[in-house]
Amino acid sequence: MAKPVKLSNVTLFWANLAKPSTMSGKYQVDLSQLSSRQVEGLEKMGVSVNNKGDDREFFVTCKSTYAIDAYDVDGAVIRGALVGNESKADVVVTPYDWKSPTGKKGTSLGINKLVITDLAVFESNDEIDMNDVEEL
Numbered sequence: 001m002a003k004p005v006k007l008s009n010v011t012l013f014w015a016n017l018a019k020p021s022t023m024s025g026k027y028q029v030d031l032s033q034l035s036s037r038q039v040e041g042l043e044k045m046g047v048s049v050n051n052k053g054d055d056r057e058f059f060v061t062c063k064s065t066y067a068i069d070a071y072d073v074d075g076a077v078i079r080g081a082l083v084g085n086e087s088k089a090d091v092v093v094t095p096y097d098w099k100s101p102t103g104k105k106g107t108s109l110g111i112n113k114l115v116i117t118d119l120a121v122f123e124s125n126d127e128i129d130m131n132d133v134e135e136l
């Protein structure tokens with residue numbers, strides 16, 4: 001079994017920790033703004049690191065069939081729905097190999113522990129104050 005590694009001071013984007021992503025149907029989060037040392041280490045493990053030229057810079061997407069627990073630095077649980085883009089975190093991950101039914105193979109990362117070191121709270125637009133909208 002592969003040994004867990006710690007990725008310190010990563011930036012989180014698109015954290016679907018408590019509710020599956022509508023795109024993949026899985027719980028997932030992008031571990032972004034990876035350092036050159038982190039990119040090199042992950043690539044040595046066989047993990048494909050992406051760069052789409054956006055704010056995420058170098059990143060990997062971690063997916064799970066289970067909700068991903070997030071903790072603050074004191075060990076208290078943070079509700080996944082609160083974790084917004086550009087939250088900072090230390091993450092313990094373990095690489096694992098996979099093979100799809102079509103024969104495609106790769107190496108991805110499973111999250112063992114996600115510690116939010118600087119929370120950027122996600123602000124939902126779901127709740128609208130009826131006093132703040134214009135009536136037609």
